[in-house]
Amino acid sequence: MQEITPDNSLFKNQLFGHPTGLFVLFFTEMWERFSYYGMRAILTLYLVSKTTEANSGLGWSNTEALELYGWYTMFVYLMSIPGGYIADKFIGQKKSVLVGGILLVIGHGILAYTEMWAFYTGLVLIVLGVGMLKPNISTMVGSLYKKGDLRRDKGFTIFYIGINIGSFLASIIVGYVGEVIGWHYGFGLAGIGMLLGLLVYYFGQPYLQNVGNFIGDSTSKEDKELLNKPLTKIEKDRIIVLFISFLLVIVFWGAYEQAGGLLNLYALEKTNRMFMGMEVPASWFQSLSALFIIIIGTAVARYWAKRKLKGKNASSIFKMLV
Structure with a gap:
């Protein structure tokens, strides 16, 4: 398959030593994660909040709320x-x-309405939207750099930090608005965040040029012949390692996503949230993970960059484990 390479003009548009397109994608994804993690921060809390409260929810049991959250995730x-x-x-x-x-x-906007049809419709649209956006925007980040560019790993780290900035801000801002002012105001605020990201992406198109464009069937004759050849032992071993990494990633994200479900309810019901005379919103606890990643991720990125310059670059699997 032919390699998708960015237009040469991309390398003339630089910002802080990286393609300007990186920061277009950075802010697009930051706001997308703001919307996703903001909605996630208050979803289960909304589901279990009693219908008789001033800020009323759906009054579901913990089991029912976690079941829906699990299916949604x-x-x-x-x-x-x-x-x-x-x-x-x-x-x-x-x-x-x-x-x-x-x-x-559209999905987050519909969630701002109080009717049940709007709730389920909004969830479906969010699922479809994340599926279309999330895997493809990360691919575009990689396409901003030429093959072998030493800045590529650092670019992904910058992009990843943007994800966590969005997550951190969402847990604090959307969490507060949802728990204190109103759940549907929180859902609507998450939608405004995504709208900002969409505007950044739309007006940032000149800095993306040919990155991510559809190029049709780019499989060359040589690549097609290669697909019919049997795998070597080394290639088989690499595939095994790849599948093992898949399992590790599944376990990690399965545990990580408990933050929006089980751990969210634990913070609501089992923790003393009083601080200086103020009750801290339960959703704020979800900001801690993102905050640690922002702080530690910067230091780790510098460490990997120094190792790479010294010719001691670690494997991708090892980096994932770290």
């Missing part, structure tokens, strides 16, 4: 598969991100 991750396929085979990453962003704005 599972479909969010599963939709990345068809989302990536649609981008690769039909419309390209660039248009997929745009479509995903539009679906997310």
Whole structure:
């Protein structure tokens, strides 16, 4: 398959030593994660809040709330598969991100309404939107750099820090608005965040040029012949390692996503949240993970960059474990 390389003009547009397009994608994804993690921060809390409270929720049991949260989260991750396929085979990453962003704005906007049809419709649209946007915007980040560019790993780290900035701000801002002012105001605020990200992406197109465009069937004759050849022992071993890494990632994210469900309810019901005469919103506890990543991630990125310059670059699997 032919390698998708960015237009040469991309390398003339630099900001802080990286392609300007990186920061377009940085802020797009930051606001997308603001919307996603903001909604996630208050979803289960909204589900279990009593209907008789001033800020009334749906009055579900913990079991019912966690069951819906589990199904919702599972479909969010599963939709990345068809989302990536649609981008690769039909419309390209660039248009997929745009479509995903539009679906997310509509989905979060519908959640601002109080009717049950709006609640379920909003969840479905968010699942579809994340599936279209999330896997493809990350691919576009990699396409901003030429093969072998030493800045590529650092670029992904910057991008990842943007994700966690969005997550941190969402837990604090959307969490407060949802718990204190009103759940549906929180859902609506998450939608405004995604709208900002969509605007950044739309007006930042000149800095993305040919990155993420659909190029049709780019499989060369040599690549097609290579696909029919049997795998060597080294290639088989690499595939085994790849599958092991998949299992590790599944376990990690399965545990990580408990933050929006089980741990969220634990913070609500089992913790003393009084601080200086103020009751801290339960959703604020979800900001801690993102805060640690922002602080530690910067230091780790510098460490990997120094190792790479010395010719001691670690494997991708080892970096994932760290």
